[in-house]
Amino acid sequence: QVQLVGSGGGLVQAGGSLRLSCAASGTIFSINAMGWYRQAPGKQRELVAAITSGGSTNYADSVKGRFTISRDNAKNTVWLQMNSLKPEDTADYYCAAGRVRSTRWHDLLSHMDYWGKGTLVTVSS
Numbered sequence: 001q002v003q004l005v006g007s008g009g010g011l012v013q014a015g016g017s018l019r020l021s022c023a024a025s026g027t028i029f030s031i032n033a034m035g036w037y038r039q040a041p042g043k044q045r046e047l048v049a050a051i052t053s054g055g056s057t058n059y060a061d062s063v064k065g066r067f068t069i070s071r072d073n074a075k076n077t078v079w080l081q082m083n084s085l086k087p088e089d090t091a092d093y094y095c096a097a098g099r100v101r102s103t104r105w106h107d108l109l110s111h112m113d114y115w116g117k118g119t120l121v122t123v124s125s
Helices: 103-110
Strands: 004-007 010-013 019-027 034-039 046-051 057-059 068-073 077-082 089-097 112-115 119-124
Touching: 004 089, 004 112, 019 034, 019 089, 019 119, 034 068, 034 077, 046 068, 046 077, 046 103, 057 068
Parallel strands: 010 119
Antiparallel strands: 004 019, 019 077, 034 046, 034 089, 046 057, 068 077, 089 112, 089 119
16 A cells, blocks of 8 residues: 655745645555645645656646646655745645556546645635
C-alpha cells in the first residue's frame, strides 16, 4: 500500500505565496499520477493540479499562471508552488495518487486510489 503525507499549509495575506509538499512511502513503484485537490467549507472537492511520472501536467483554470506543480520521482515527492494567492484559494488541500497508466487525464483522475490528510491553506484579504 501507499501512504501520502502532505504539508506546507498556513495563513497568508492575499498576494502571498505558499509551497505545499507531499511525500509518498510504501509500495510507490506503481504510482503514475500524483496531484493536489482542495475543498472549501460547504463546497465540493475539486482538482487543483496533477502530474504524471513522465511530467505531463493538468491545472484547474482558476490556478493557471499562479500555481506550479512539480515532481521528483527519485525522492517520491510532489510540490505545489502557489503564488499570487487569493481569498478564494482558502481550502483544505489534499494530496492524491493513482496507479493507472493512460494517455487520457479522465482515466488518470478517475482512479486516484491513495489520499493523504488535508493541510489547511487560509488566505486573508
